[in-house]
């Protein structure tokens with residue numbers, strides 16, 4: 220018993236050391252730094268000043284607002300579109316493997332590269348998107364250079380780039396549903412709608428819960444796609460700034476790590492709360 | 508409207524896409540209200556036939572009539588069939604009640620919730636699962652899941668019930684109990700039932716009649732006892748019966764059957780049991796173990812290798828022609844391992860088969 224316990228600790232040691240070193244320590248350090256001011260090599264305690272600063276900084280609130288809006292819109296919409304597409308592919312398409320590979324391509328390609336491609340697609344004057352919009356006589360906004368459009372552009376790009384991962388995971392889950400479930404439903408005369416809502420969706424709940432968690436956390440950490448879309452900036456006049464953009468900016472460019480860490484702690488708490496909320500929600504849905 | 512042919516299958520063939528011919532020219536019919544067992548070893552095509560009857564598979568050729576009307580081009584949902592799958596396929600995310608109600612609340616003729624619930628509850632009572640209404644299938648035992656699957660198959664009040672090895676997932680004791688329940692249930696509902704099994708004992712105990720398949724071909728379509736008393740061929744004789752039948756190689760001459768270590772005079776056989784006159788040559792003599800027993804005037808002297816008790820009987824095992832054979836005797840007869848016994852055959856009960864399995868006596 221005793222020796223067993225010792226052995227267990229021995230086996231766990233590498234993991235514990237890694238987790239402490241690379242996960243727990245940075246969190247504690249960030250938490251500590253959020254109460255300090257000065258540059259990285261010369262930190263002094265300053266109480267709640269950093270928090271006061273960010274709460275009075277309109278740019279911080281814009282960043283939080285943008286991030287929340289982005290998460291609240293792009294995650295559900297992206298997931299809904301993913302479910303729809305995955306179901307259509309699963310139900311209707313013959314050569315699924317080819318489709319899946321195609322869908323997975325964006326996932327293995329770097330966001331930066333795709334973001335740059337999208338920069339061209341979204342270009343107000345010669346972009347493909349506006350070319351198509353004009354062709355069907357729809358308004359063709361200036362996606363990249365109009366500050367009012369920044370967030371919309373980011374959301375569209377976010378939805379698009381979330382599809383790959385979501386669809387691949389959802390296809391796996393769909394394939395795991397016992398085909399007899401549908402065969403039996405067919406025998407009872409169930410319609411396509413009946414089958415989708417009474418069999419497919421309930422069977423997908425655990426997968427959707429997983430994707431929701433992943434997507435929400437990813438959404439709160441949005442940075443790279445903004446960087447790529449707006450050529451390294453956060454949109455014209457910082458109109459598309461996000462929480463991580465704000466943190467990075469305060470840390471690297473402005474050189475106030477304490478402020479950056481205070482914002483980090485706030486973001487951390489928001490993610491924690493969002494994850495908690497959505498877990499409760501999925502549990503409720505799973506029970507019904 | 509011939510109630511003797513409520514279900515009629517004519518010259519049915521099924522060739523799978525890979526070229527495998529799973530069903531080869533099968534014809535049979537089922538009487539209204541009967542419980543018929545489709546019996547056969549694994550892979551003989553039982554599930555294929557059920558799927559074709561249910562409309563889940565298209566036959567390659569042949570005709571299927573329900574109540575005199577062809578259903579070959581009828582959608583599964585319009586065939587009025589209840590199907591209990593081998594693995595039950597209950598919906599794990601629904602409660603028992605929701606599972607049983609499911610067929611009633613989907614599709615074109617869906618009923619209102621209260622109406623559906625009333626019907627579902629009736630069948631749940633019939634299958635004795637009323638108390639389980641709010642449970643999820645994952646929490647149920649195999650026997651309980653079985654009942655839920657049956658209740659779900661019955662709620663649409665189908666005309667024909669198909670059951671694919673419904674007892675194969677249950678333990679032995681439960682199997683005995685549930686098979687009786689299934690029989691009395693389908694009889695009380697009066698539904699025409701096709702029950703698939705690979706277990707001959709199950710088929711004998713539950714079926715009004717049995718259709719025995721092998722390799723996509725009907726071997727015998729008959730009342731249970733006839734599989735035992737009058738098997739059509741060598742396969743049937745060997746598939747049905749427990750303990751299994753004994754087979755002896757014999758050579759027929761003008762007036763004798765010559766086996767290894769024993770001889771039977773043709774004159775001692777029952778002339779009227781010969782199906783046709785047969786030429787001299789190699790044959791297989793098959794004897795049910797209870798028809799080859801120790802006697803003072805026995806013709807085959809063997810040493811008993813092993814004795815097995817089964818209830819009120821004893822199985823004597825002995826080796827003949829390098830293969831094991833059995834004799835079934837009453838428990839009262841004292842025979843032990845290592846004893847020499849003289850075995851006598853009841854010649855009016857033995858069977859004679861040609862080397863390719865045709866029965867000739």
Ligand SMILES: Nc1ncnc2c1ncn2[C@@H]1O[C@H](COP(=O)(O)OP(=O)(O)O)[C@@H](O)[C@H]1O
Nearest residue numbers: 523525527529548549550551552553554555556
């Ligand atoms: N989809 C299929 N494609 C090709 N062969 C099949 C298919 N389904 C079943 N078979 C073959 O057809 C034969 C009969 O199968 P099945 O009806 O499932 O047998 P049973 O139910 O009697 O065990 C088997 O040899 C099986 O391997």
Ligand SMILES: [Mg+2]
Nearest residue numbers: 553554555671
């Ligand atoms: Mg089968």
